[in-house]
Amino acid sequence: MRLRPVIVYGAGGHAKVVIDILEVAGQHTILGLIDDDPYKIGTFFCGYKVLGDMRTLQDWQADPPAIILAIGDNHIRSRLAGRLTRFPFTTAVHPTATVARKVSVGEGTVMMAHAVINPGAVIGNHVIVNTGAIVDHDCIIGDFVHLSPGVKLGGHVTIGSKAHVGIGATVINDVSIGAGSIIGAGAAVVEDVPDGVLAIGVPAGVIKRVEPIP
Numbered sequence: 001m002r003l004r005p006v007i008v009y010g011a012g013g014h015a016k017v018v019i020d021i022l023e024v025a026g027q028h029t030i031l032g033l034i035d036d037d038p039y040k041i042g043t044f045f046c047g048y049k050v051l052g053d054m055r056t057l058q059d060w061q062a063d064p065p066a067i068i069l070a071i072g073d074n075h076i077r078s079r080l081a082g083r084l085t086r087f088p089f090t091t092a093v094h095p096t097a098t099v100a101r102k103v104s105v106g107e108g109t110v111m112m113a114h115a116v117i118n119p120g121a122v123i124g125n126h127v128i129v130n131t132g133a134i135v136d137h138d139c140i141i142g143d144f145v146h147l148s149p150g151v152k153l154g155g156h157v158t159i160g161s162k163a164h165v166g167i168g169a170t171v172i173n174d175v176s177i178g179a180g181s182i183i184g185a186g187a188a189v190v191e192d193v194p195d196g197v198l199a200i201g202v203p204a205g206v207i208k209r210v211e212p213i214p
């Protein structure tokens with residue numbers, strides 16, 4: 001099988017996990033990394049060279065390689081995707097992730113070890129389904145969402161773009177979480193959460209608005 005060349009954007013903790021997924025999935029060859037921290041350029045991370053920053057990609061002359069945005073912050077991933085429109089984005093799915101057949105997965109999305117996606121789910125672009133997160137049937141997950149490790153979503157849950165659901169949070173069936181909202185670690189969401197707010201606790205309650213509001 002011909003391996004597909006990919007560049008990983010990001011050289012931090014989240015990228016470490018994405019690189020491991022790409023290596024164990026065995027479908028890509030990693031050409032190198034990109035990071036906007038000038039001190040990282042030219043260094044090695046997980047055995048791969050940090051080739052440069054955003055400008056390095058924008059000046060790229062050869063055939064554009066696939067890119068994967070390996071940055072945990074939803075808003076930064078969104079901004080970067082908007083600036084890299086001439087590059088194809090690839091997905092990274094850990095071999096232990098269980099993805100049902102009738103599932104739609106957008107470009108640039110990452111599914112970590114032991115994630116489970118059940119039938120009818122629609123997963124947007126550049127989503128992070130972190131380690132052990134469960135997305136039950138018919139959920140709709142917007143672009144640039146992050147479902148943290150151990151999150152559990154019941155059936156027919158809708159998550160708006162760029163929302164972040166914290167570690168171990170649970171969302172009961174048929175509930176929707178608004179764009180850009182943050183759900184605190186360990187929360188139990190039992191009713192709809194509007195756009196652009198922080199909700200915490202069991203049951204989850206809104207405690208404040210968050211910036212930037214999408």
Ligand SMILES: CC(C)(COP(=O)(O)OP(=O)(O)OC[C@H]1O[C@@H](n2cnc3c(N)ncnc32)[C@H](O)[C@@H]1OP(=O)(O)O)[C@@H](O)C(=O)NCCC(=O)NCCS
Pocket residue numbers: 130148149165166167182183184185186187198200201
């Ligand atoms: C909810 C959260 C976003 C709040 O962050 P913050 O705005 O910086 O809030 P603070 O840490 O200043 O805490 C404010 C108060 O909320 C409480 N609090 C914080 N997180 C809480 C949570 N998840 N559930 C209940 N209470 C929480 C704090 O104890 C503190 O209480 P106090 O005012 O009585 O002292 C954060 O704590 C959280 O849960 N983040 C999720 C992180 C995550 O899942 N990361 C995944 C990486 S892969």
